[in-house]
Amino acid sequence: MDKELLAMLVCPLCNGKLKYDRDAQELRCHYDGLAYPIKEGIPLMLPEEARVMDADEKLHTSQGRSPGRSPGRPQERSGDA
Numbered sequence: 008m009d010k011e012l013l014a015m016l017v018c019p020l021c022n023g024k025l026k027y028d029r030d031a032q033e034l035r036c037h038y039d040g041l042a043y044p045i046k047e048g049i050p051l052m053l054p055e056e057a058r059v060m061d062a063d064e065k066l067h068t069s070q071g072r073s074p075g076r077s078p079g080r081p082q083e084r085s086g087d088a
């Protein structure tokens with residue numbers, strides 16, 4: 008994503024700044040608790056396309072990225088049948 012483009016993007020609902028999550032390819036508004044997806048480099052700034060973040064996710068991202076991630080991942084699927 009282009010950093011200058013990112014700086015221009017605001018939430019369509021609250022006009023707040025969005026936080027870019029590179030791993031998830033999402034732009035997140037913590038005010039609304041929504042994550043707008045980025046499809047092929049193009050952010051979909053539509054509330055109906057946005058994913059609702061759960062409370063835990065909001066907490067996690069609003070604290071910024073810490074280098075040491077906790078080892079316990081919430082929804083890891085190890086499907087050993």
Ligand SMILES: [Zn+2]
Pocket residue numbers: 018019020021022023036037038039040
């Ligand atoms: Zn917002």
